[in-house]
Amino acid sequence: MKVTINRWNAVSTWHWDHAQEELCGICRVAFEGTCPTCKYPGDDCPLIIGECKHAFHMHCLLKWLTTESSKGLCPMCRRKFKTATD
Amino acid sequence: MSRPVNPWLASKGLLYDIVFQSADRQSDAQLLQHHEDSARIATADWQLVTAWMMPQTMLHSPGSTVMEATVRLRQRNLMDRLLNWYIDAVRSHFALHGLPAIKNPNIPGILSDLDSVGNGVKRVLATLCDASRHYMFPISFLYIDNTNKVDRLARTRFRHSLNAMIDIALSDHEFQLMAHMLVEHHLASCGKQDDNEMVDDQGEAQRLAFLAEIREQIDMLEVQDRMERIVAEVYHKFMPRYISQKYVRIWEQERSVEPLMVELKNLIYGPISRCISALIRRDEFLEARLYELATECLVKLGIEEMFDIVIYFPDSMPALGYLRTCLKTQEHRAQLVTAFQNACQARLLHCGANTSDIISFYMSTIRAFKLLEPRGVLLDKVSRSIRRYLRDREDTVKCIVNGMLDVEDPNTGDLSELSKELASASSTQNVSSADDNDYSDMNWVPDPVDAAPDFRNKRSSDFIGSLLSLYDNKEVFVKEIVVVLANRLLDLSNYEIEREMMHLELLKVLFGEADLHNCDVMVKDILESKRVDANIHDPTTVASGTYPVADVVHASMLSRLFWPAFRDDGLVLPPFIEEQLNRYSAKFSILKSARKLMWLKRLGSVDVTLELEDRTLDFTVSPDRASLIYLFQERPTYTIDELKARLSMDETATRRAVGFWIKNDVLKEDETCSDRYILLERAEETKKKVLLDDAAESSVQTAEEKATEEMRIYWSYINGMLTNIPALPIDRIQSFLKMLIPKEVGYSRNLDELRDFLTVMVAEEKLEYVSGNYRLKK
Numbered sequence: 001m002k003v004t005i006n007r008w009n010a011v012s013t014w015h016w017d018h019a020q021e022e023l024c025g026i027c028r029v030a031f032e033g034t035c036p037t038c039k040y041p042g043d044d045c046p047l048i049i050g051e052c053k054h055a056f057h058m059h060c061l062l063k064w065l066t067t068e069s070s071k072g073l074c075p076m077c078r079r080k081f082k083t084a085t086d
Numbered sequence: 087m088s089r090p091v092n093p094w095l096a097s098k099g100l101l102y103d104i105v106f107q108s109a110d111r112q113s114d115a116q117l118l119q120h121h122e123d124s125a126r127i128a129t130a131d132w133q134l135v136t137a138w139m140m141p142q143t144m145l146h147s148p149g150s151t152v153m154e155a156t157v158r159l160r161q162r163n164l165m166d167r168l169l170n171w172y173i174d175a176v177r178s179h180f181a182l183h184g185l186p187a188i189k190n191p192n193i194p195g196i197l198s199d200l201d202s203v204g205n206g207v208k209r210v211l212a213t214l215c216d217a218s219r220h221y222m223f224p225i226s227f228l229y230i231d232n233t234n235k236v237d238r239l240a241r242t243r244f245r246h247s248l249n250a251m252i253d254i255a256l257s258d259h260e261f262q263l264m265a266h267m268l269v270e271h272h273l274a275s276c277g278k279q280d281d282n283e284m285v286d287d288q289g290e291a292q293r294l295a296f297l298a299e300i301r302e303q304i305d306m307l308e309v310q311d312r313m314e315r316i317v318a319e320v321y322h323k324f325m326p327r328y329i330s331q332k333y334v335r336i337w338e339q340e341r342s343v344e345p346l347m348v349e350l351k352n353l354i355y356g357p358i359s360r361c362i363s364a365l366i367r368r369d370e371f372l373e374a375r376l377y378e379l380a381t382e383c384l385v386k387l388g389i390e391e392m393f394d395i396v397i398y399f400p401d402s403m404p405a406l407g408y409l410r411t412c413l414k415t416q417e418h419r420a421q422l423v424t425a426f427q428n429a430c431q432a433r434l435l436h437c438g439a440n441t442s443d444i445i446s447f448y449m450s451t452i453r454a455f456k457l458l459e460p461r462g463v464l465l466d467k468v469s470r471s472i473r474r475y476l477r478d479r480e481d482t483v484k485c486i487v488n489g490m491l492d493v494e495d496p497n498t499g500d501l502s503e504l505s506k507e508l509a510s511a512s513s514t515q516n517v518s519s520a521d522d523n524d525y526s527d528m529n530w531v532p533d534p535v536d537a538a539p540d541f542r543n544k545r546s547s548d549f550i551g552s553l554l555s556l557y558d559n560k561e562v563f564v565k566e567i568v569v570v571l572a573n574r575l576l577d578l579s580n581y582e583i584e585r586e587m588m589h590l591e592l593l594k595v596l597f598g599e600a601d602l603h604n605c606d607v608m609v610k611d612i613l614e615s616k617r618v619d620a621n622i623h624d625p626t627t628v629a630s631g632t633y634p635v636a637d638v639v640h641a642s643m644l645s646r647l648f649w650p651a652f653r654d655d656g657l658v659l660p661p662f663i664e665e666q667l668n669r670y671s672a673k674f675s676i677l678k679s680a681r682k683l684m685w686l687k688r689l690g691s692v693d694v695t696l697e698l699e700d701r702t703l704d705f706t707v708s709p710d711r712a713s714l715i716y717l718f719q720e721r722p723t724y725t726i727d728e729l730k731a732r733l734s735m736d737e738t739a740t741r742r743a744v745g746f747w748i749k750n751d752v753l754k755e756d757e758t759c760s761d762r763y764i765l766l767e768r769a770e771e772t773k774k775k776v777l778l779d780d781a782a783e784s785s786v787q788t789a790e791e792k793a794t795e796e797m798r799i800y801w802s803y804i805n806g807m808l809t810n811i812p813a814l815p816i817d818r819i820q821s822f823l824k825m826l827i828p829k830e831v832g833y834s835r836n837l838d839e840l841r842d843f844l845t846v847m848v849a850e851e852k853l854e855y856v857s858g859n860y861r862l863k864k
């Protein structure tokens with residue numbers, strides 16, 4: 001017998017590489033979900049990771065940084081927030 | 087007592103003679119009393135006149151002495167008194183001699199034939215007529231002056247007292263017997279015999295003549311009212327039987343009292359009814375009463391049959407039309423609700439019925455009752471128990487959602503009507519804007535008085551709206567929709583999701599955008615997957631360190647939090663595929679930085695072609711089935727344990743996958759070693775093999791025969807069903823049987839068993855199979 005595979009429709013789920021924390025430290029929603037303002041996860045609502053290795057929904061962090069009390073610090077570790085370059 | 091040779095010419099004097107002769111001979115205390123009364127008045131005139139008036143055998147005209155005495159009595163204003171005396175005298179005479187004679191007539195107690203009954207009645211009537219004539223005789227001489235008010239009043243008074251006497255004397259029994267027979271004859275011959283046949287019948291002519299005589303007697307005795315009342319009573323008894331003989335379980339035919347009335351009128355004026363009209367005045371009043379009666383009977387029948395009318399809806403629509411025009415009284419409405427609810431409890435709302443059948447019955451109920459009463463008050467009442475029951479069923483939501491999304495599922499039955507409704511924009515708009523306070527509705531009328539306090543008339547007769555309102559919140563539906571949509575999206579090939587997108591848009595109208603947000607993400611995932619998949623296969627985007635992915639491999643990449651929880655217990659795919667999926671992931675991670683894929687290996691679908699020695703087979707199967715058969719390329723046999731290990735699957739799933747290939751005659755179980763499976767490079771002619779084995783064959787046949795024999799108890803239901811609706815496809819027969827057969831009998835056969843049985847019935851020439859439908863062989 002010879003089995004020929006004509007088409008293989010596979011199913012997968014996508015995940016962020018960075019998954020130390022399941023939830024965004026700001027909105028407490030899973031990274032693979034969306035920030036409160038977005039409808040669609042993934043490309044539309046990306047993550048941002050600081051040099052301190054803390055990750056957030058990008059939109060959540062940007063919003064945080066615009067608040068006065070943030071003083072440009074990572075809300076988790078209170079260090080100056082800088083986007084990880086790597 | 088022997089009957090006269092010719093019953094129609096019975097001597098009418100016989101009974102009378104006996105009565106009045108005996109009266110003459112008997113000296114009677116009561117009559118003497120009257121003599122004494124008159125003596126007290128103590129005039130010779132009184133005695134003279136009363137002696138002449140006294141009921142006796144021989145009547146003779148009054149002589150001049152009597153007439154002169156009468157004039158003197160009149161002058162002394164004694165005529166009233168004389169009449170009183172005479173009425174008493176007649177009453178006593180009749181009580182003593184008349185009554186006993188007619189109370190012992192020779193009338194058969196049992197309804198045998200019109201002749202003997204009629205004859206007996208006639209003898210009684212004749213006696214009464216003679217007596218009446220006899221008693222009237224003196225009055226006609228003494229109270230003759232039409233210009234005299236006293237005389238006119240006296241005659242009327244005497245007539246009244248005579249009538250009262252006769253009325254008491256006549257028992258209903260004789261009339262009933264006769265009327266009974268006539269009416270029965272009448273209704274039984276409705277539409278059967280035509281006029282000529284009847285008129286030619288000599289016996290009939292004789293009968294008519296006889297009845298005409300009786301009619302004369304009735305007129306003379308002034309008991310027409312009585313006769314008519316009795317005839318009407320008998321009609322009351324027979325009409326329901328007649329109506330149900332004519333209409334019961336026949337629904338596709340227009341039900342109407344009009345053709346019936348034409349028939350009845352033909353009879354009223356036709357030959358048989360000449361008998362009846364010989365007895366009663368056939369006036370408009372009688373016609374009106376018969377009409378009313380027939381109407382009442384038809385409504386009652388409709389009320390009793392409403393459950394079946396709904397089952398056979400819309401074929402039964404004609405039967406419904408009549409009920410609609412006649413269902414007017416509160417009493418009828420209440421009866422309909424009770425009868426229908428009882429039938430539902432007994433025949434539908436039990437564990438033997440499929441949920442989808444109950445739902446489609448409910449939909450027919452909605453339609454039928456909306457036709458019956460557009461306001462929906464009756465519908466509201468009768469559907470309460472159905473709705474309550476559906477709410478308690480576990481798979482109700484699933485059935486409804488499958489129906490709306492047109493999912494083919496043998497377990498949930500066909501409710502594709504819901505998907506048609508979903509697709510028609512008008513109905514969906516009705517649901518979303520279902521507002522109680524539509525002040526612009528010009529056709530508004532108040533709710534009927536029997537509306538339940540919490541009655542809310544839904545103006546649209548939509549099914550979906552009615553079904554969604556089963557539950558207080560729509561969440562249950564949303565959950566189910568997510569599951570159904572997820573399964574559908576994962577079953578797709580080629581990312582073609584037009585239908586799902588359309589469904590989703592329609593569903594959003596029903597449920598609102600927010601509740602279906604997850605579905606939006608799911609649909610977007612598939613659209614995005616299509617785009618990414620195209621990129622991954624695009625040779626111009628080859629990045630360093632990655633390898634091209636084979637054309638056959640495609641993937642859906644899902645945002646896991648927005649999909650229902652997946653069960654994926656792992657699976658070892660063919661090495662070629664495993665390799666391709668790794669390449670796929672690698673390319674994905676380049677396209678979407680900082681993201682990676684995790685494969686749900688049991689999900690998805692695979693198109694495979696199996697080239698065997700003698701045949702080539704195409705299948706679309708799940709990945710586990712594909713992976714399993716893929717292994718058989720290496721070698722032709724595996725044990726179950728080997729398969730489990732190679733695929734890294736549990737035993738149940740492995741056996742299910744093996745079962746699939748066995749069913750498709752690609753694998754078979756090793757006869758010498760169970761739990762060992764062999765590839766069938768050459769198809770085995772299984773039928774031939776069975777034929778070789780005589781014992782096996784006969785045992786198989788016996789089992790089949792037995793099943794068919796057992797099915798015969800359902801034949802009467804199938805027969806009845808096909809009498810009502812001439813041709814039905816097998817799936818409708820199946821769903822009817824499930825619904826029609828009482829739970830005490832029970833019906834749990836599957837479609838194949840039913841088909842076997844119907845095939846036998848066709849072979850036995852009881853049924854015909856024509857263009858997909860079964861029908862009774864004429």
Ligand SMILES: [Zn+2]
Nearest residue numbers: 024027057060
């Ligand atoms: Zn966030």
Ligand SMILES: [Zn+2]
Nearest residue numbers: 035038045059
């Ligand atoms: Zn966002």
Ligand SMILES: [Zn+2]
Nearest residue numbers: 052054074077
């Ligand atoms: Zn930090």
